[in-house]
Each structure stands twice: as structure tokens, then as C-alpha cells.
Amino acid sequence: MEPDGITVWFTGLSGAGKSTIATELAKILRWQGYKVEVLDGDILRKSLTRDLGYSRADRDKNILRIGFVANLLSRNGVIVLVSVLSPYRDIREEVGREIGNFIEVYVKAPLEVCQERDVKGLYKRTRAGEIRGFTGIDDPYELPLQPQVEFLTNRETVTESVAKVMDKLEVFWASPALSSAQL
């Protein structure tokens, strides 16, 4: 029997490790034969959300649009791994309620660590004044209050983080009747 679809939503600062972990998790789940889609906020900004900027309103539209697609996929049995900064709590929670089968994962790393990693060079550009409204610097990030999973990516390996989500997915599939809030 095919397992229930679910959306795993990775939120956290730029550079915290969301996409890295989502990509690794996707590989493992695909090896296991599951249907998986990764919806990566940065990549989607070249297609589905190309028209959107980084104002509060546009960030909310971004989340609603990605959430809409994640819902369609996960209700058809797909495991959807969403990797998107998603700084605002309300809209994350709204999307989670809408989807139902939803796990919020807080990918956490101290801002200093994210700034040091700076894979995309965005923190540097922000310091240089080239970017304004950058989350964590001069735009807010609202912490998840009760994420079902939390990583400290400066203290644990990618494999350890991936294993935490796998454990949660197994609990979900063992008792899909549990609301995701109870996981």
C-alpha cells in the first residue's frame, strides 16, 4: 500500500542548511522507493514565483503559492520537501493547517555561523549595503514555536539531521491518524 503523502517544511535562516538537508533526505527517500519532490524556494523563484520580491506581502504570497502546490502533491501521495526561508510564523502555520499532513522542521544555526558559511554571498552583499530587507539582518525571522523537528546544524551532521526527519516520518506512517501537531 502506498503511504500517505506529507509535506515536510524546512524553515530557517539563509545558510542554515535547509536545502542541503532536504536534498540528502530526498535521495534516501527515493532510494527507498518513495515519490518525492523538493520544492526549493530559491529554485522556484526562477519559475513558479518569478514575479515575487521580498516585501512582507510578496514573501507571504511566495509561501501561499508554494504551500498550494505542496498540498496538491502531498494529497496525491507525494512526500514534499519544502526548503524555503519562510520567516513569518502566521503564514507557515496557515499553510500547515491547510495541508494537514505537515511537519514543520526548524533548521537552526546561529546567525554568526550562517554569516560565516555565506554560501551564496548574500550576507556579504548585505554588509556592503547591496541588499536591504535581508532576513536575520534588517528583516525579521519569527522562530517556530513548536516545530516537530529541530536541527542545530552547527552541532550535528547532515546524516544526523536527516535521521531525525526519517524517525518522524516513520511515526507518522505508523499512525497517520495522529494529527501532525501530536507527532
Next chain:
Amino acid sequence: MEPDGITVWFTGLSGAGKSTIATELAKILRWQGYKVEVLDGDILRKSLTRDLGYSRADRDKNILRIGFVANLLSRNGVIVLVSVLSPYRDIREEVGREIGNFIEVYVKAPLEVCQERDVKGLYKRTRAGEIRGFTGIDDPYELPLQPQVEFLTNRETVTESVAKVMDKLEVFWASPALSSAQL
């Protein structure tokens, strides 16, 4: 074994019968146990494409966005029934190539018949000058050149139209290696 997903794209004038046929087809396919999603252009304009208008550029964005979602779903085994006016040939063909498993269905009815039906009252509002750029009146509709299925909804019943698509789907599932252009 699960059948391959596919996108069935219903194009045609407002009032031609796209949504009616897509909805009936969805019922039958669901009874048969398939995973089905209907992506209805009018309904999506309340969510996924809420920000878009009816300029050529916005109509194209509309099709690209819906096509993007249809692709994600159909590559995960879903039968996606897209009901959207989609007046421009190039963009329909672009989306069809991108998706691959794609059947273009031309839902055809003479303009006079669509105007008489006028389920949504849009032709009346166009005649009254309240709407401009209405497809078929003062905005173009580019006919599909080689649709895989064509209905004449003023000469055949909904059941007959639905049966035509079912036949085409059965040919596709019997030989998914055939490109959809050969169907």
C-alpha cells in the same frame, strides 16, 4: 502497477464546455481508482494565479504557472485535467513539450453557441462594454492545429466527449512509449 501520470489540457472558448467535461471525466476516472486533479483556470484565479489579469503577458504567465503545477503532478502519477481557455498556441505547445505526457483537447463550439449559453454572463457584460479583451470577441483565440482530441460540444453529448478522452487515455497507457504527438 500504477499507470503513468498525464496531463489532459482542455482548451477552447469561454462557454465551450471545458470545465463540464473535465469534471465529468474526473468523476469517472476517480470511480476507476485513478488519482485525478482538476486544475480549473477560473478557480485557480482565486489562489495560484490570483495576481494575474488578462493581458497577453499575464495570460502566458497563467498558462506557464498552471503548466508547471500540472507537470509536477503528472510526473508523480496523477491524471491532471486542466481546464483553461489558453488562447495562445505557442504557449500551449511549449507547456505540452515541457510536460511530455500531454494530450491537447480542443473543446469546440461555435462562438454563437457559446454566446447563447453564456453561463457566467461574460458575453453579455462584454456586449455591454464592461469587459474588454474578451477572447473570441475582441481578443484572439488561436485554434489548436493538431489536437489529439476534438469535441463539437453543440453536436455531441458530454458522455460522448468524455468517452473520446477515455479512448485516448487507454491508447496512451497501452503504449506509453508513444510520444503524445503520435496518439
